[in-house]
Amino acid sequence: MPTKPWRRSRDWSNGGSVTTRNDPDAPGGPGEQVLLGQAASPGLAIGPLARLDPARPDPHAESAATGTEDGRERLSAAVAQARRELELLSADNAGDLGGEVLGFQIALLDDPELLEPAEPVLARGAGAQAAWEAAIGELIDLYARDEDEYFQARAEDLRDLRQRVLGALASGDAAATEVPQRAVVIAETLSPSCFLEIDWTQVRGAALIHGSATSHVAMLARARGVPLVTGLGEGLRDLPADVPAVLDAVDGRLIVDPSQQTRVAYDERLSERAAADEADRAYSARPATTADGTPVRVYVNVDDPAVLAASDPGICDGIGLTRTEFLFRDGPADEATQLAAYRRIMAWADGRPVTIRTLDAGGDKPVPGVTPAGESNPFLGQRGLRLSLARPDLFRTQLRALLRAAADGPLKILLPMVTLPRELAAAREMLADARRDLAAEGIDVPDTPLGIMVETPSAALRPFDFDADFYSIGTNDLVQYVMAAARDVDAVAQLQDARDSAVLELIARVAEAARQRGVECSVCGEAAGDAESIPCLLDAEVRALSVPPAAVGRTKRAVAGHRTRSGNGA
Known part of the structure; x- marks a missing residue:
C-alpha cells in the first residue's frame, strides 16, 4: 500500500x-x-x-450479604466454582502452555493462605466481593511492581483469576466466553x-x-x-x-x-x-536442500517444552537450542525437576539430537536469587556462563541433570556467553567432575558433547582457540555487541542487522573454523528463520539452522530457493 x-x-x-x-x-x-x-x-x-467486556458483579447481590459467615460461604463457593471451571478448561489444554498457565491458577486457588487477607475484611462486615478484591489485590500489586517481565506476566494471570471469581460471585457461574x-x-x-x-x-x-x-x-x-x-x-x-x-x-x-x-x-x-503459508506447510515435511542440492540441517528452538505438544518432531532434524531459563523462573531448580523436564524434551525428539543450553541468566533474563541486583549494565555483566561459573552449586546441579538425561538419547550441552577459552576449559572440568560423581553413585552416562554459543566478538574473532565440540552462533547478541546497539532500544533498531558485512564476516570465520575442525556450526538466533538473512548465512558456509517450530516451513522454503556459491555438497 x-x-x-x-x-x-x-x-x-x-x-x-x-x-x-x-x-x-x-x-x-x-x-x-x-x-x-x-x-x-x-x-x-x-x-x-466484537467488544469483549468482562462480567461485572451485581452490586445488589453484594449488598445482600448478611454477616461474616454469609460472606465467607459465598466467597468459598465462588472459589470452588472457579476451580471447577479451570479444571475443565485445563483438561482441554493438557500438555501445552495453556494447561501450564491454568495449572498455576488452580494451584493458587488450592493455597490455604490465599484467602487469609479476606478474613479481616469480612470481619468488618464487608461482603464477599470486597473481601476477594482485598485478598487477590495485594498479590497482584506485588507481582505487577516487579521489574521482571515473568512476574509481570504472573500478575496478568492473577487478574484473570480475580475476574473469574468475581464472575462466579455475580452469577454463580462464569459462562464461557x-x-x-x-x-x-x-x-x-x-x-x-x-x-x-x-x-x-x-x-x-x-x-x-x-x-x-x-x-x-x-x-x-x-x-x-x-x-x-x-x-x-x-x-x-x-x-x-x-x-x-x-x-x-x-x-x-x-x-x-x-x-x-x-x-x-x-x-x-x-x-x-x-x-x-500453504507453501511453507508443504516444505515442512521435506529435508532442507538448496537449489543446487546442498543439504542443510534445520533444527527447532525450544523456549518452553509446552510448545512441543503442538509440534511434530518429523519436521526437523532435532532440537538445536533449548533455553532452560523456564526452569529458573521462581529461583533455582533442583536436580530432579530439571531431569524430568529434560527427559520430556528427549522423549519428544524421539532419537533425534537435542542441544540444551545451560542457564543463560542475566542481561534481559534476571532470575530471583541468582542474578546479581543493581548491575549498571547487565548485558555486559555477570551473565550466562560467567554467572554459572560464579555459582558452581547451581552449575553442578544442572550439569548432573543434563548428564543423566543424556542416557535417554543424543544430547549436547551448550554453554552461553562464552568469551575466553579458559571459561570453556573450566566448564569442561566441572562436567568431568559431575560425570565422576555420578559414576561413583553407580550412574553411568554416555559421552556428551560440549559446545559454545558464539555471541561475543571475542569468541567470534578466534574460534580456533576454543576446544569446542560444536559451535552455535547466537546472532541476537552477536549483532548487539558487534554493532554496539542494544536490542531493546527502538532508536537504534536499524543497526540490528545480521546481514551487515561485519557480522557476516564473523559468522563466516566461525563456520570456516568448524569446517576445518570437523565439527558442526549452526545459527540459532532470529536470523536463522529470516528469509532475507538465510541466503547470507548459507553463503557464509553455515549448514545448520535452528528456528522456532512455526518457522521451519518458511526456513526450508528459503533454503530451497537459494543456490550456494560453492556448489553442490558444500
Missing part, C-alpha cells in the same frame, strides 16, 4: 495512538482511523469488531483463561488496549497462530461493535472502517500470506 502523509490526531501516554488520513486521495480516505500498537502475534485479519464468528475481538485486556475459552478457528484475531508481546496471552496467540495487536491505547474504548476493521498484526495497527481501497490492498496481502 503506498505511503501517504499522516496526521497524528491523538496521543496516549500508555503508548497507543490514533491517526487519521490527511490526504483525501490516500487509499484510506478521510474517514479511516488507524490505531497504532505492538504486533504481539503476527498475522492479518479482516472482520467486524462467546464471540461472533469471523469477528475481531477488541478488549481492554484478554486473560489467558478467556483466550482459551474462545474458538479461534471461528474468530479472526484480537486487538487490546493493554498487554505486551511477552504476556502469556501473546505466547498462547503465537502458539495457535492468532493475530494479536496489543498496546493500542485508550482510543480502542471509543470504538463501537460491528464496525468493519482490518487487524494488521504484522505492522502493529488496527484500521477501523477501512475504505474499499484499503480492503482491496489487505485482501491481496491475505491471499499472498495464505499462499505462502
Whole structure:
C-alpha cells in the first residue's frame, strides 16, 4: 500500500495512538482511523469488531450479604466454582502452555493462605466481593511492581483469576466466553483463561488496549497462530461493535472502517500470506536442500517444552537450542525437576539430537536469587556462563541433570556467553567432575558433547582457540555487541542487522573454523528463520539452522530457493 502523509490526531501516554488520513486521495480516505500498537502475534485479519467486556458483579447481590459467615460461604463457593471451571478448561489444554498457565491458577486457588487477607475484611462486615478484591489485590500489586517481565506476566494471570471469581460471585457461574464468528475481538485486556475459552478457528484475531508481546496471552496467540495487536491505547474504548476493521498484526495497527481501497490492498496481502503459508506447510515435511542440492540441517528452538505438544518432531532434524531459563523462573531448580523436564524434551525428539543450553541468566533474563541486583549494565555483566561459573552449586546441579538425561538419547550441552577459552576449559572440568560423581553413585552416562554459543566478538574473532565440540552462533547478541546497539532500544533498531558485512564476516570465520575442525556450526538466533538473512548465512558456509517450530516451513522454503556459491555438497 503506498505511503501517504499522516496526521497524528491523538496521543496516549500508555503508548497507543490514533491517526487519521490527511490526504483525501490516500487509499484510506478521510474517514479511516488507524490505531497504532505492538504486533504481539503476527498475522492479518479482516472482520467486524466484537467488544469483549468482562462480567461485572451485581452490586445488589453484594449488598445482600448478611454477616461474616454469609460472606465467607459465598466467597468459598465462588472459589470452588472457579476451580471447577479451570479444571475443565485445563483438561482441554493438557500438555501445552495453556494447561501450564491454568495449572498455576488452580494451584493458587488450592493455597490455604490465599484467602487469609479476606478474613479481616469480612470481619468488618464487608461482603464477599470486597473481601476477594482485598485478598487477590495485594498479590497482584506485588507481582505487577516487579521489574521482571515473568512476574509481570504472573500478575496478568492473577487478574484473570480475580475476574473469574468475581464472575462466579455475580452469577454463580462464569459462562464461557462467546464471540461472533469471523469477528475481531477488541478488549481492554484478554486473560489467558478467556483466550482459551474462545474458538479461534471461528474468530479472526484480537486487538487490546493493554498487554505486551511477552504476556502469556501473546505466547498462547503465537502458539495457535492468532493475530494479536496489543498496546493500542485508550482510543480502542471509543470504538463501537460491528464496525468493519482490518487487524494488521504484522505492522502493529488496527484500521477501523477501512475504505474499499484499503480492503482491496489487505485482501491481496491475505491471499499472498495464505499462499505462502500453504507453501511453507508443504516444505515442512521435506529435508532442507538448496537449489543446487546442498543439504542443510534445520533444527527447532525450544523456549518452553509446552510448545512441543503442538509440534511434530518429523519436521526437523532435532532440537538445536533449548533455553532452560523456564526452569529458573521462581529461583533455582533442583536436580530432579530439571531431569524430568529434560527427559520430556528427549522423549519428544524421539532419537533425534537435542542441544540444551545451560542457564543463560542475566542481561534481559534476571532470575530471583541468582542474578546479581543493581548491575549498571547487565548485558555486559555477570551473565550466562560467567554467572554459572560464579555459582558452581547451581552449575553442578544442572550439569548432573543434563548428564543423566543424556542416557535417554543424543544430547549436547551448550554453554552461553562464552568469551575466553579458559571459561570453556573450566566448564569442561566441572562436567568431568559431575560425570565422576555420578559414576561413583553407580550412574553411568554416555559421552556428551560440549559446545559454545558464539555471541561475543571475542569468541567470534578466534574460534580456533576454543576446544569446542560444536559451535552455535547466537546472532541476537552477536549483532548487539558487534554493532554496539542494544536490542531493546527502538532508536537504534536499524543497526540490528545480521546481514551487515561485519557480522557476516564473523559468522563466516566461525563456520570456516568448524569446517576445518570437523565439527558442526549452526545459527540459532532470529536470523536463522529470516528469509532475507538465510541466503547470507548459507553463503557464509553455515549448514545448520535452528528456528522456532512455526518457522521451519518458511526456513526450508528459503533454503530451497537459494543456490550456494560453492556448489553442490558444500
